[in-house]
Amino acid sequence: MQDPVAIIVGAGPSGLATSACLNQHSIPHIVLEREDCYASLWKKYTYDRLHLHLRKQFCELPHVSFPVSYPAYVPKDQFLQYLEDYVSHFKISPMYQRSVEFASFNEEAKKWNVKAKNVSSGEIEEYSARFLVVASGETSNPFIPEVEGLNTFTGDVLHSTEFKNGKTYCDKNVLVVGSGNSGMEIALDLANHGARTSIAIRSPIHILSREMVYLGLTMMKYFSMGIVDKVMVMLSKLVYGDLRKHGISRPTEGPFFMKVAYGKYPVFDVGTYKKIKSGEIQVLPALESIRGEEVVFVNGQSHPFDTIVFCTGFERSTHKWLKGDNYLLNEDGIPKPSYPNHWKGKDGLYCVGLSRRGLYGASADAQNVVNDIKALV
Structure with missing residues (x-):
């Protein structure tokens, strides 16, 4: 050569x-x-x-x-x-x-x-x-954040890179940590397979349908990012309503701006929100600590889990x-x-x-x- x-x-x-x-x-x-x-x-x-x-x-x-x-x-x-x-x-x-x-x-x-x-x-x-x-x-490289007491957790801990499907989690209490697209889709898969699923959402997120994103990408050829973001947020509010009822808040900055500025994708909803709305997926705030099987959240509540799936990205x-x-x-x-x-x-x-x-x-x-x-x- x-x-x-x-x-x-x-x-x-x-x-x-x-x-x-x-x-x-x-x-x-x-x-x-x-x-x-x-x-x-x-x-x-x-x-x-x-x-x-x-x-x-x-x-x-x-x-x-x-x-x-x-x-x-x-x-x-x-x-x-x-x-x-x-x-x-x-x-x-x-x-x-x-x-x-x-x-x-x-x-x-x-x-x-x-x-x-x-x-x-x-x-x-x-x-x-x-x-x-x-x-x-x-x-x-898969990233799992430091959580006080994580080493005391009595169940299984895995990163999203180790998760394949929800088949083995039927009737188990599973916590998904992270509300990016991986977290939202893994939570949906778990719920579809009969797991009692919760998702910890720490930060505000934009939820858009695939069709909205396609429209936004098409509009970006002709309009400024600011105009496209306003349309996206308006459509999201029309379709998904007030997210706060379900423990989710929207960011003050637009979805396309956040993607470019911070590399943070909006959530492309493929069915997860419907499960959240129906209560099949429980939304919880950020984790504070872990004691055995109990996970303590920043609102002071605690819940027992069999498995934690960290969808917390990479470094x-x-x-x-x-x-x-x-x-x-x-x-x-x-x-x-x-x-x-x-x-x-x-x-x-x-x-x-x-x-x-x-x-x-x-x-x-x-x-x-x-x-x-x-x-x-």
Whole structure:
């Protein structure tokens, strides 16, 4: 193999999109992936009922559309088939079980030096290239917050990445912590399978239907974000009414603004709200502490649970291995430069899939990065 011009860290959808674009231009590169497969989050760490939250035209990777036969909202299995076909079509060959431990720019050689641990052998391997692309994603390492007394809990504790479906939880008291889309959908799945389900909602949230989100994305082409947000909130109030009756409050800032400013998605309702309204899913406030099987909440109430599912997101580890970058990424692994200039750093450093714009953003990032590399080689 030729010496790589670029090194891509991560073989999720962002890394695959970048590799495909580089292959389109016959630019030699390597893809380093710490797991034993591509798209490991999708293949190994997602729940069964997961669908893409946006319509398929907003979730395509560069140069390949979803098959016409696919539904508007693509289920997990079909998305994985799409990725398998994508990898095959572009002849993408990631180097698996390579956990990147160090990367820095060599001023003298004008190259990025990368050290990766071969998880199989335990050996440290070294690579170098003119360009480095961070494509390790927004969802790197599962995060469970510290809760006083969590170690005393007598039931099962798991992160959303360990949850598959609600079949084994029938008639059990299950608490879901976190009200993002994963939390809301896992709570729905549990309730559908007969679990006595509660969800702890700490912060205000926007609840929108899929149709509202599609309308909002379409309107964004023609109207300002402020106008679109006003329409979204108005429609949400019309459809869902006063959320406060059910222990939920709406944010003061609009859903599209919050997505761009903080990376916080609105909840795409696929049936959870109906269960909340009927009382099949109980809404509780933030956790304060845990004593054995009892979970104590900030309102002073306590309830017993058999299982707690933490849908509390992820944290990124980029800052632990990427050295000498004071420009592109902050300590949380999120770009410092504002959109749309967030993807390009200095000395040939790039990032893909960190714009907080989902697969659509990752696809655009990959094309921007590769066009920039192509112009420089």
